[in-house]
Amino acid sequence: MTNSPIRVLICDDHAIVRKGIRALLETKGDIQVIGEASDGAEAVSQAGALYPDVILMDLMMPQVDGIQATQEITAKQPKTHVLVLTSFAGDDKVFPAIKAGALGYLLKDSGPDDLVRAIHQVASGEPSLEPSIARKVLFELHHPPKAAPTSEPLTERELDVLKLVAQGLSNREIADRLVITERTVCTHVSNILTKLHLASRTQAALFALKEGLSSLDDVSLLGEQ
Numbered sequence: 444m445t446n447s448p449i450r451v452l453i454c455d456d457h458a459i460v461r462k463g464i465r466a467l468l469e470t471k472g473d474i475q476v477i478g479e480a481s482d483g484a485e486a487v488s489q490a491g492a493l494y495p496d497v498i499l500m501d502l503m504m505p506q507v508d509g510i511q512a513t514q515e516i517t518a519k520q521p522k523t524h525v526l527v528l529t530s531f532a533g534d535d536k537v538f539p540a541i542k543a544g545a546l547g548y549l550l551k552d553s554g555p556d557d558l559v560r561a562i563h564q565v566a567s568g569e570p571s572l573e574p575s576i577a578r579k580v581l582f583e584l585h586h587p588p589k590a591a592p593t594s595e596p597l598t599e600r601e602l603d604v605l606k607l608v609a610q611g612l613s614n615r616e617i618a619d620r621l622v623i624t625e626r627t628v629c630t631h632v633s634n635i636l637t638k639l640h641l642a643s644r645t646q647a648a649l650f651a652l653k654e655g656l657s658s659l660d661d662v663s664l665l666g667e668q
Contacts, residue, residue, distance in 0.1 A: 448475040449566045452495040454486040454512070455479075455528070456504045460551075464499065464528075467555055474562060483507025490516045495523055496566045500545065502529045502536055510539045517544030517643075524565045528558070537576055542642050547571035569611040570645040580649060595638050602656065604631040608644055609651035 451474055453461050461479045468474045478493050480486040484507040490498060498516065502509035513525045526547035527540050540548060547565040549558060550573050557573075564571035572580065597605065600621075607617045614632065618625040632644070641647050 448473050449562060450475050450477045450493070450496045451562065452477060452486070452489055452493060452498045453479045454481075454483070454489075454498060454504070454509065455501040456481050457501075460501075464558075467558070468562075471559060474559070483509055483512035486512045487515050490520060490523055494520065497562050498523060498525045499528045499562075500525050502527060502531060502540060510536070510543050513540060513545050514543040524568065526561055526565045526571065532573075532575060537580065541580070541645055544643050546643065546645055548576045549573050550575070564611075567611075568613045568644070570648055572645075597635060597638060601631050601635050601638075604628060605635050605647060605651050606656050608632065608635075609648040609656065611648075 451468060453464050453476060455461050455464070458481070461481075465476045465479070468476050477495055478489050480489045482504045486498065486500065486504075486509075487507065489495075500509045500513055504512075507515075509527065509529070513527070516523060517525060524546045525544060526549060527545045528549050528551060529536065530551045532550060537548060546568070547561050547570065549561050549571070553561075553573065561571040603621060604617060607620060612620065614625050614628045617628045621628070632647075635647055636642070639647065639650055641650060
């Protein structure tokens, strides 16, 4: 990230929620609210027009819900990161949202400082999960799928990249650490996600944890508590 403010798009079907979040974020000099959307379809449209750094995405919205909107946005705009901000913590919302490409998941009863910290993490390309959500996801990892995720194993270099992804490093930071180009890192990350049938860096980090390639101390999921 540069010294430019983090450009945020707020997507929620309740105007009072949008206005409250905007009022909070406008007190932060390093965050700029560049727009609002009242449903998933508008979120997709606004994201394509404004190219925000972070989208605060409600899940339960009319026309197009937050999960579908997240999937459409992250598929088209990989540099735009989605932070889910919702009241729902059920498995039927958490796992589809992460699979759709959300980089963060925060509940609406979280404190203002938690929201600001999560925005900064997600803007930097780091996963940020509400602690209760992280525990739910980690618990799910104790029940791996019956079939192996891929018949093609990761290369030694891909394993190196996966471990650094799990630590929350950006592509540029990984490139510097491994003394390779950022484009090469992007290729490795793409190959890792394809081979493991994963949809996001968050899922890759959790896979690394499940396989013993990283520890809870290494994986950047919960942020500073």
